[in-house]
Amino acid sequence: MKIQALQVLPAQYPGYALFYTLGSVIEVKNGDTVRITVGYSYRGPAKTLTLYGAIGVQAVWFDEKMVGSKQISLPASTSWLTRSDYVDIAIDTTKISAGTGYDMYAKMKDGSTDLVISPVVYDGITVLADAAEFQNFQISSWAKA
Amino acid sequence: MIYMISLQSPQVVELNIGDTLRLAITFGYRGPAQQLTLYAAIGNLGFFGFDEIIAVQKPVDLPESPDSFTTCEQSIDIAITDAISSGTGYDLMSKIKEFQSQTEVRVSDVVNIIGAPSMWSSITSVMLVSMMMAMMGQVMPTEQG
Numbered sequence: 706m707k708i709q710a711l712q713v714l715p716a717q718y719p720g721y722a723l724f725y726t727l728g729s730v731i732e733v734k735n736g737d738t739v740r741i742t743v744g745y746s747y748r749g750p751a752k753t754l755t756l757y758g759a760i761g762v763q764a765v766w767f768d769e770k771m772v773g774s775k776q777i778s779l780p781a782s783t784s785w786l787t788r789s790d791y792v793d794i795a796i797d798t799t800k801i802s803a804g805t806g807y808d809m810y811a812k813m814k815d816g817s818t819d820l821v822i823s824p825v826v827y828d829g830i831t832v833l834a835d836a837a838e839f840q841n842f843q844i845s846s847w848a849k850a
Numbered sequence: 851m852i853y854m855i856s857l858q859s860p861q862v863v864e865l866n867i868g869d870t871l872r873l874a875i876t877f878g879y880r881g882p883a884q885q886l887t888l889y890a891a892i893g894n895l896g897f898f899g900f901d902e903i904i905a906v907q908k909p910v911d912l913p914e915s916p917d918s919f920t921t922c923e924q925s926i927d928i929a930i931t932d933a934i935s936s937g938t939g940y941d942l943m944s945k946i947k948e949f950q951s952q953t954e955v956r957v958s959d960v961v962n963i964i965g966a967p968s969m970w971s972s973i974t975s976v977m978l979v980s981m982m983m984a985m986m987g988q989v990m991p992t993e994q995g
Contacts, residue, residue, distance in 0.1 A: 735882075798884055802909070803948045834948040837881030837912070840919050842953040844890075844944050847960060849863055850872035850927055 706745040706823045708811055709789055714738040730805075732831045735798040739830065741773075742791040743811045743823060751781040755814040758792040760801065763808045763825050770801040777813075796832065803834035864962045871928045871961065875944055877953070878919035885909050887947035890926045892934060895941040895956055903934045907947060936965035 713723045716736030725731050733739060741758040756777045759769040773794035780786070792811060801807070807830035812822040865871060873890050891905035906928050913920055926944070934940070940961035945954035 840878030842877040850870040
């Protein structure tokens with residue numbers, strides 16, 4: 706399984722999608738949706754699996770900040786079927802802080818078991834802060850605590 | 851427009867290694883409720899910018915204030931470690947990390963680092979008191995029965 710394509714569905718322009726090539730950095734704001742499209746091959750009985758995507762920070766383990774998932778119905782096939790499917794992750798800045806260098810990955814799950822996991826796409830997402838204005842920002846006092 | 855010029859020198863705080871410096875930060879905020887990063891540092895303000903020696907950060911929750919500026923007060927603690935050398939005239943810097951250009955402020959020459967209280971200075975104090983007591987004993991001999 707491999708992440709094939711990335712899109713952003715901007716909250717500001719419903720019905721539109723911005724397409725990004727892999728390797729570029731996606732900038733998203735609160736309310737936007739990141740659509741992760743994965744490519745994979747399947748052979749086996751008809752089955753319903755869960756396509757799961759996550760945005761977060763890869764450290765020793767992947768610290769998931771935002772996730773999305775959807776059910777995928779796969780047909781019975783004795784030969785390899787090449788497929789692509791997508792999963793949407795809605796950006797909520799109360800759960801993910803504005804910042805750069807967020808990573809992402811996707812996986813296919815059967816119940817709670819991970820069947821196949823994509824390679825991590827590093828530093829692919831920047832979460833922009835919501836518009837904000839500051840006035841008279843100052844260090845008003847400093848003292849030994 | 852009236853300009854106010856303060857003739858008062860800014861307060862200088864003297865700190866030892868192991869002390870904590872508490873900064874109070876005040877500002878007006880207009881925008882959506884969101885969590886941002888308050889950042890502060892001790893260092894030296896130079897020709898090439900602020901050279902940070904000890905830096906800290908913490909998340910701060912800003913209130914929803916879409917129409918008018920809301921006054922916010924935050925505090926942040928900087929633990930004084932041996933990363934900083936003894937010396938005078940250190941500077942302070944603070945900002946909201948996600949809005950650096952709008953918020954970064956500096957205060958010059960307000961921190962002196964005395965260094966850790968040494969074992970020798972404690973011993974010297976004890977010796978001095980002992981010597982004074984011994985001398986007083988000779989000047990004012992106790993009454994013999």
